[in-house]
Amino acid sequence: MQIRDRTNSNHKPVRKAVIPVAGLGTRLLPITKSVPKELLPVVDVPAIQVVVEECVNAGIEEVIFITGRGKGGIEDHFDYNFELEKILERRGKLEELERVRSISQLIRTIAVRQKKPLGLGHAVLCARDVVEDEPFVVLLPDDLIGSEPSVTCQLIDVYEKYGQGVVSIMPVPEEEVSRYGIVTGENWAPSLHRVRSIVEKPDPEISPSNLAVIGRYLLPPAIFGFLEDQKPDESGEIQLTDALSKLARERALVGYEFTGRRHDIGDKLGFLTANISYALQRDDLGPKLLHYLRKKVVEADEQQSH
Numbered sequence: 001m002q003i004r005d006r007t008n009s010n011h012k013p014v015r016k017a018v019i020p021v022a023g024l025g026t027r028l029l030p031i032t033k034s035v036p037k038e039l040l041p042v043v044d045v046p047a048i049q050v051v052v053e054e055c056v057n058a059g060i061e062e063v064i065f066i067t068g069r070g071k072g073g074i075e076d077h078f079d080y081n082f083e084l085e086k087i088l089e090r091r092g093k094l095e096e097l098e099r100v101r102s103i104s105q106l107i108r109t110i111a112v113r114q115k116k117p118l119g120l121g122h123a124v125l126c127a128r129d130v131v132e133d134e135p136f137v138v139l140l141p142d143d144l145i146g147s148e149p150s151v152t153c154q155l156i157d158v159y160e161k162y163g164q165g166v167v168s169i170m171p172v173p174e175e176e177v178s179r180y181g182i183v184t185g186e187n188w189a190p191s192l193h194r195v196r197s198i199v200e201k202p203d204p205e206i207s208p209s210n211l212a213v214i215g216r217y218l219l220p221p222a223i224f225g226f227l228e229d230q231k232p233d234e235s236g237e238i239q240l241t242d243a244l245s246k247l248a249r250e251r252a253l254v255g256y257e258f259t260g261r262r263h264d265i266g267d268k269l270g271f272l273t274a275n276i277s278y279a280l281q282r283d284d285l286g287p288k289l290l291h292y293l294r295k296k297v298v299e300a301d302e303q304q305s306h
């Protein structure tokens, strides 16, 4: 794995990542009744591992999981499993042993419990005592984004240049704006926007733009003060969007149009396309899967023409 070099930026280094995993995952029910969605596989790797590897590769030193009921398996995945290691050793399965062990050695992890799922803003606020007075990244593990360098690296690059909070944004089709936080602001350099505010899930007719905030953020510690003052919305949740808008108004916030292909694996179709897309990139599976998909397309075309 290639790890990002730290540059000589004048700004405080970004060492910590917050990954909220306390949500209920209702869009993926019934599987999420008993299995955390973050542990669902992307081919043979849990989605959360893909996101943690993105942190490691960006030079992050500590990952803070915001966990909830039934999510203990996520911490276990990044811990040693001595029993399993012993069995693999005894059976001479050394390659598997190395794979299992390397996950436990990836990065230092800390878990903070969010006792009630009171919203993404509340989940981020739960990390305050561990993050302390440092800039940090937030990664939503629902969003898998294939890109080189990773979106987390891209956000850190922007931060190191401008020293401000940065949110990842991407254009979405007009009919989908009501599913996202949508940015208002001005484009001041290629891929860079000065964010004025963020409107949560607007109607397409009144949406200020088609630029949606995606699940990668780089935030200054000042965000905690805004989150603390934040009142819950009608559904009783504390939204991150509202605190980001305040940060944009009272300090500064950069919107960065990242490059990369994003899959929302918290959604059934996104979960399937992520699996197909990641499998197609693998030498051991890609060619055979492509052959299968081509056959399926031909069959579907034939069925349609009958």
Ligand code: UTP
Residues within 6 Å of the ligand: 020, 021, 022, 023, 024, 025, 026, 027, 028, 066, 114, 116, 117, 118, 119, 120, 122, 123, 140, 141, 142, 266
């Ligand atoms: P989502 O709203 O996309 O996830 O939250 P969800 O609530 O788990 O899923 P659905 O909509 O019911 O299917 C985005 C991220 O914020 C976390 C979730 O775990 C997810 O990673 N989250 C959300 C929390 O940690 N706590 C919360 O109170 C809410």
